[in-house]
Amino acid sequence: MAAWVLQRALDVLAVLPQRRRMELTETLGLRQEECSRWEELTRRIFVPFHDGVISQFEGYADLAELDWEHYVRRYGDIQRLDRILESEGRSANSFRVSKQADVLMLFYLLSADELRALLHRLGYRLTRETIKKTIEYYLARTSHGSTLSALVHA
Numbered sequence: 001m002a003a004w005v006l007q008r009a010l011d012v013l014a015v016l017p018q019r020r021r022m023e024l025t026e027t028l029g030l031r032q033e034e035c036s037r038w039e040e041l042t043r044r045i046f047v048p049f050h051d052g053v054i055s056q057f058e059g060y061a062d063l064a065e066l067d068w069e070h071y072v073r074r075y076g077d078i079q080r081l082d083r084i085l086e087s088e089g090r091s092a093n094s095f096r097v098s099k100q101a102d103v104l105m106l107f108y109l110l111s112a113d114e115l116r117a118l119l120h121r122l123g124y125r126l127t128r129e130t131i132k133k134t135i136e137y138y139l140a141r142t143s144h145g146s147t148l149s150a151l152v153h154a
Contacts, residue, residue: 003045004110004118006038045122053134054103066095068140081143100146101138107131108152 013021013035024030047054050061071078078084082092082099092099106115116126144150 001106001109003042003122004114007042007118007121010035010038010042043121043123047119047122047124049124051137052130053137054106054130056098056101056103056138060096063096064094066097066141078143079145081145096141098138098142099144100149100152101142103134104138104142104152105148107135 013025016024046058048058048060049055055061066081068078071081071084075084079099081097085092085095110118112126112128112131115131119126139153142149142153144153
């Protein structure tokens with residue numbers, strides 16, 4: 001999303017009339033070097049992948065898998081899996097679990113074509129299969145403990 005926001009900022013600057021663009025950059029103290037850095041970042045931000053899916057963050061693949069069936073059998077409603085794990089002296093941060101899969105927010109906020117173009121600009125290939133695999137991967141690892149989760153997963 002950082003690359004997307006930077007690209008949109010550059011796009012806005014590009015469509016503004018020159019006088020307005022100069023006023024805005026002066027008001028913001030925005031220098032050409034900063035805009036050049038934004039341009040570079042829209043092409044170089046690192047996006048981690050693992051197991052053929054977009055990672056929640058770098059290092060996500062190193063986390064342990066959770067025995068979801070065990071927790072569903074034991075607790076039924078596991079929306080607040082973070083609190084369940086804390087009650088056991090464990091942390092959700094140690095597992096491949098999410099109250100809401102942030103990666104899936106990408107597919108909620110951007111169309112597949114927009115995301116594909118964004119990642120292509122960064123040097124990554126996003127296929128239909130990668131999209132499908134990413135969505136299925138995180139659907140299986142989300143407890144829906146966030147108020148946004150139901151909306152995003154709908």
